[in-house]
Amino acid sequence: MKKNNVMVFVQQDDGTVADVSIELLCKARELADRLGVDVEGALLGKDLRGQAVKLLPYGVDRINWISHDKLAHYTPLPYTKFMVDLIKDRQPQIVLYGATTTGRDLGPRIASALKVGLTADCTDLQIGDHELAGTVYKDILYQIRPAFGGNIIATIVSPEKKPQMATVREGVMKLTPQRPGYQGEIVEIKADVGPELLQSEVLECVKEARTVNLKGAQIIVAGGIGAGTKENFDMIIQLAHALGAEVGASRAAVDAGLVDKAHQVGQTGTTVRPKLYIACGISGSIQHRAGMAESSRIIAINTDPHAPIFQIAHYGIVGDLKEVIPAFIKAYKNKA
Amino acid sequence: MGLNIVVLVKQVPDTKNVTGKAMKDDGTVNRAALPAIFNPEDLHALEAALSVKDQYPDTRVNVITMGPPSAAQVLKDSLYRGADFVALISDRKFAGADTLATSYALKCAIEKIGSVDLVFCGRQAIDGDTAQVGPQTAEKLGMNQITCVSGFQAVDAKKKQITARRSIEGGYEVIRSRMPVLLTFTDEGFAPRPPSARRVMAFKNAVAAATNGASYDECYMNASACKDDEIIVLWDIASIKADPEACGLAGSPTKVKKIDSVVLTAQDIRMIDNTEEAIGHLVHELIADHTIG
Numbered sequence: 001m002k003k004n005n006v007m008v009f010v011q012q013d014d015g016t017v018a019d020v021s022i023e024l025l026c027k028a029r030e031l032a033d034r035l036g037v038d039v040e041g042a043l044l045g046k047d048l049r050g051q052a053v054k055l056l057p058y059g060v061d062r063i064n065w066i067s068h069d070k071l072a073h074y075t076p077l078p079y080t081k082f083m084v085d086l087i088k089d090r091q092p093q094i095v096l097y098g099a100t101t102t103g104r105d106l107g108p109r110i111a112s113a114l115k116v117g118l119t120a121d122c123t124d125l126q127i128g129d130h131e132l133a134g135t136v137y138k139d140i141l142y143q144i145r146p147a148f149g150g151n152i153i154a155t156i157v158s159p160e161k162k163p164q165m166a167t168v169r170e171g172v173m174k175l176t177p178q179r180p181g182y183q184g185e186i187v188e189i190k191a192d193v194g195p196e197l198l199q200s201e202v203l204e205c206v207k208e209a210r211t212v213n214l215k216g217a218q219i220i221v222a223g224g225i226g227a228g229t230k231e232n233f234d235m236i237i238q239l240a241h242a243l244g245a246e247v248g249a250s251r252a253a254v255d256a257g258l259v260d261k262a263h264q265v266g267q268t269g270t271t272v273r274p275k276l277y278i279a280c281g282i283s284g285s286i287q288h289r290a291g292m293a294e295s296s297r298i299i300a301i302n303t304d305p306h307a308p309i310f311q312i313a314h315y316g317i318v319g320d321l322k323e324v325i326p327a328f329i330k331a332y333k334n335k336a
Numbered sequence: 337m338g339l340n341i342v343v344l345v346k347q348v349p350d351t352k353n354v355t356g357k358a359m360k361d362d363g364t365v366n367r368a369a370l371p372a373i374f375n376p377e378d379l380h381a382l383e384a385a386l387s388v389k390d391q392y393p394d395t396r397v398n399v400i401t402m403g404p405p406s407a408a409q410v411l412k413d414s415l416y417r418g419a420d421f422v423a424l425i426s427d428r429k430f431a432g433a434d435t436l437a438t439s440y441a442l443k444c445a446i447e448k449i450g451s452v453d454l455v456f457c458g459r460q461a462i463d464g465d466t467a468q469v470g471p472q473t474a475e476k477l478g479m480n481q482i483t484c485v486s487g488f489q490a491v492d493a494k495k496k497q498i499t500a501r502r503s504i505e506g507g508y509e510v511i512r513s514r515m516p517v518l519l520t521f522t523d524e525g526f527a528p529r530p531p532s533a534r535r536v537m538a539f540k541n542a543v544a545a546a547t548n549g550a551s552y553d554e555c556y557m558n559a560s561a562c563k564d565d566e567i568i569v570l571w572d573i574a575s576i577k578a579d580p581e582a583c584g585l586a587g588s589p590t591k592v593k594k595i596d597s598v599v600l601t602a603q604d605i606r607m608i609d610n611t612e613e614a615i616g617h618l619v620h621e622l623i624a625d626h627t628i629g
Contacts, residue, residue, distance in 0.1 A: 075511075076471070076481050101504045105483045108468035112439055112475035117589035120466035130593060142593065148351060148463060153596045161589040199480040200513050203499065207507035219628060243628055262506075268465065276627050297627055299618075310605060315618060319610030331616035335623060 001062065006032040007092035007163070009083065010043040010055065010063070011102050015072070017043075017051050020098030020170035022058060027125060027173040028096060029059035034127045035139055037093070040064060042086055044071045044079060044191075052186045057178035061185070064090065068191040074102045075200040078193050080109040086189070087114065092163045094141050096125075099167035107167050117158030118165040119143035121267055123172055123290045130157045140164065146267055146286045153286065171215055171271030171291075212262040214246050214270040219278075222248030222265055222292070225256055226281020226302060227321065233258045235325045236280050242329050248272065248292075250282045266291035280321045284309030301325075337493045338394025339515075341385045342446050344457035344473070345378040345399055345414065347407040351462050374410045376523055377458025383526040384488070384519070385456050386418045392493045396420045400445050402430060402438060411568050415539045416531030423449075423569040425576060432585035435464075439472035441583055444576040446477060453496065455518040459484055467520070474518035482511050486524035501525075539567060 006028040011018040021041075028039045038061035043052055045067070052063040066082045083106065087095060095110075097103035099121050111118035124144040130137045137159035143166045147154040158164050214220060221243065223236035233253070240247045248270075249263040265272055267287035277295035282288060284300070284307055292298070293312050300313035301324045310316045317324050349370035382399065389395040399414040401407050402425040411422035425445050433441065446452055455477070460467035467483070474481040482500050489499040489510060496515040501508050503522055573580060581587060608614050623629045 076474075080475065101484055101502075104467050105471060105481070108435070108466075108471035109475040109481070111436060111468070112472035115436065115589070117434065117436065118468060119590060120464075120468060132591065143590075147595075148349075155593040155596075156590050157593045158589040158591065199517070200482065200511050202509055203512055204510035205504075205507070206509075207504070210506055276622070297622075313605055315608055316605050317608045317610055317615070324610060324615065327612045327615045328619060331612070331619040332623075332628070335616070335620055 002036075002038045004091055004093040004162075005038040005040045005061070006035070006094045007040045007042055007087070007090065007096070009095065009097045009103065009106065010041040011074075011098055011100060012043065012045050012048060012051060013102075015045065015047065015051065017055065018098055018100065018170075020100060020103075020168070022055070023170065023173040023175055024096045024098060024168060025055060025058045025060055026176040027168070028094075029176065031094060031125065031127060031141070035093070038062065040090060040092060042066070042083060044068075044082060046072045049186060049188070056184035056186075057180055057182050058176070059179055059182055061183075063184065063186045064189060065186055066189045066191050068193050070193040070198065071191060073202050073205070074106070075198075075202065076105055076109055077199055078191075078197040079106050080113060081197060082191055083110050084113045087163060095163045095165045097165070097167045099169045103167050107165060111165055114163075116161040116163060116165060117156075118167070119145060119156045119158075120167050121145055122166045122168050123267060125166060125168070130159045132159055141166070146290060169267065169271060171273075210262070212246065212260075214248055214263070214265060214272050217246035217272065217274050219243050219245035219276045220248040220265070220272055220274045220292075220295075221245045221278045221280065222250065222263075222282060223253050223259065223280050223321075224250040224282030224288075225252035225258075226283070227253060227258055228281070230258055232281075232322060235321065239278070239280075239325050239329055242332055245276075245278075246274075248277075250285070250288045252285075253282075279309050279313070280325065282309055283307045284312065338392045338396060339388060339453040339491075339493050340396050340449070340451060341388060341398065341454045341456060342449055342452050343378070343382050343385045343397060343399045343414070343419070344442055344455065344469070345382065345401045345410050346375045346458075346461045347372050347401065347403055347410045348375045348461050348463040349373075372406065372409065374413055375458050375461045377460065377521055378410075379458075379528040380523050380526045381456040381458050381519075381521040382414055382417060382419070383528045384485070384521055385454070386529065387488070387526060388454070388491050389418065391491060395493075398423070398449050400425060400442070400449075402426070402433075402441055402445075408568050412539065413531065415567070416536045417529060418532065418535065421449075421569070422567070423571055425571045427572040427583075429573045429580050430584050432588060433583065434588035434590045435466055435468040435472055436589060437583055437585075437587035439469050439476055440587060441573075441576065441578055442469070442473045443476035444578040445571060446473070448571070448576050453493075453515040454498070455479065455516070457518070457520055459520040459522050470518060470520035477516075477518070480513050480517045481519070482513055482517060483520045485519045485521050487526075 097107040126142040141164040143156040221240040248265040300309040
């Protein structure tokens with residue numbers, strides 16, 4: 001077993017590992033290969049051996065399973081304590097967290113306890129060198145994220161403190177093919193959860209099934225603030241229905257109340273890679289593009305010919321979506 | 337019976353209203369061109385604290401912010417809405433702080449306020465969207481936390497317990513915690529009350545002196561020159577007993593390696609005329625290559 005590995009906090013909800021954690025294990029494998037080290041997962045909860053076994057084929061060398069009944073549902077104090085203990089023991093050089101409500105609750109506490117850096121919502125992670133005050137730090141983690149309302153892209157490093165830590169949204173990192181028969185170990189660590197750690201009682205937990213499935217959609221018709229009104233946004237929904245597509249939206253459209261947040265595409269929403277993405281009245285901020293730029297085909301419809309969305313689109317229509325969308329629907333119905 | 341609450345607030349550039357002038361020619365951000373506003377979710381945190389005071393009138397609502405002198409504007413606004421005590425933490429030595437160094441300074445300031453039952457803040461600030469300072473501060477204070485709170489089910493000052501509704505992906509949790517505890521708020525609940533006209537009249541002139549002539553991000557006030565009876569209290573690094581090594585740039589493990597302005601690489605784009613005929617051709621093409629259909 002190598003030392004100073006790349007570690008992923010593996011989130012489980014009701015005993016099932018979150019998709020984002022598997023995506024991060026795949027990215028961790030890539031970073032670890034670059035660094036010549038191993039990949040470790042940190043999994044907290046009860047009865048998780050079956051889940052742990054399923055993770056190994058993603059090129060995971062070791063799952064540290066911290067087991068206790070009281071860790072079945074996430075609460076901040078015990079999770080922080082056991083993650084801090086594990087990091088001190090295993091000394092990873094990098095720790096990655098999904099930027100979920102759980103990861104964003106936990107990661108900062110761990111960073112604060114260990115006095116190390118943490119970069120939120122990275123859209124890319126790379127390995128490279130960094131020079132600081134005459135010292136060259138080899139092979140450190142470049143944590144890349146849009147900042148300042150998306151007007152800039154910042155590369156953040158924390159060369160002097162280990163581990164280097166980052167959170168990443170679901171869908172940003174790609175799944176890589178499994179390697180059947182990959183040899184990894186599962187190490188169960190029995191936790192002792194004292195009463196001082198049990199300050200939060202979860203009285204209720206209500207989750208509705210996802211009604212919006214952006215990640216799995218082949219076609220997405222997305223609307224932005226350019227739609228202006230709910231009535232215009234309804235036209236975007238009509239086009240989606242006609243094409244059998246899912247409805248997406250920019251953050252501005254969500255903030256303006258045109259559509260529910262579940263539809264948001266972008267850095268703080270869902271990252272998507274559909275076959276076809278039709279952007280209607282979306283100017284194309286960097287945060288939005290971070291969530292959809294890898295779509296196979298992009299059609300942009302916008303009244304402003306200088307809107308940044310046109311620079312990543314494959315097809316551009318300069319015009320009012322109130323005219324373009326009905327023409328599109330009409331053409332589709334006539335020819336399909 | 338009242339509670340002692342600290343609300344952490346931040347003045348932020350209004351990143352949602354970025355105009356062409358917001359970026360300098362060299363690709364860096366021209367903060368001076370952006371209006372400075374009260375971070376939206378922090379206003380909800382303040383409202384949550386004031387709602388506790390409505391329930392338990394003996395509650396003391398302390399509002400603190402860290403920033404340059406001009407950040408006193410958000411403290412003024414807090415006074416107008418009902419805060420009992422406001423303090424500005426300002427010192428050149430705090431400049432360049434990342435979230436870790438910021439949480440350390442806030443922890444020192446909260447400890448100076450004394451025995452605190454509740455710490456409230458917005459989930460995240462719109463200039464960074466990191467959502468890290470709340471949990472990092474809670475950890476430094478050794479406090480439990482409930483993040484992404486959208487409402488209360490019960491605040492019990494006698495039992496020192498709070499039950500809050502927390503937003504999670506696709507749903508919510510109801511969490512009960514003992515005090516002291518730190519809560520971060522989304523903008524889903526606690527719609528901020530407007531400033532009270534009576535309080536505006538009472539505080540308008542009193543705070544004007546503290547905020548004169550300061551520009552955003554540039555200068556820091558000399559806190560030692562400040563008198564105890566000022567309505568906006570100024571604390572520097574010494575008055576909150578913070579270790580300079582853990583503050584500002586020195587206390588920040590994360591460094592900005594580089595900043596790229598966003599340059600789009602234009603690719604081959606086919607412009608389609610906004611006519612029924614041209615759109616019809618495009619649709620036909622997309623059907624033909626099975627992109628839609």
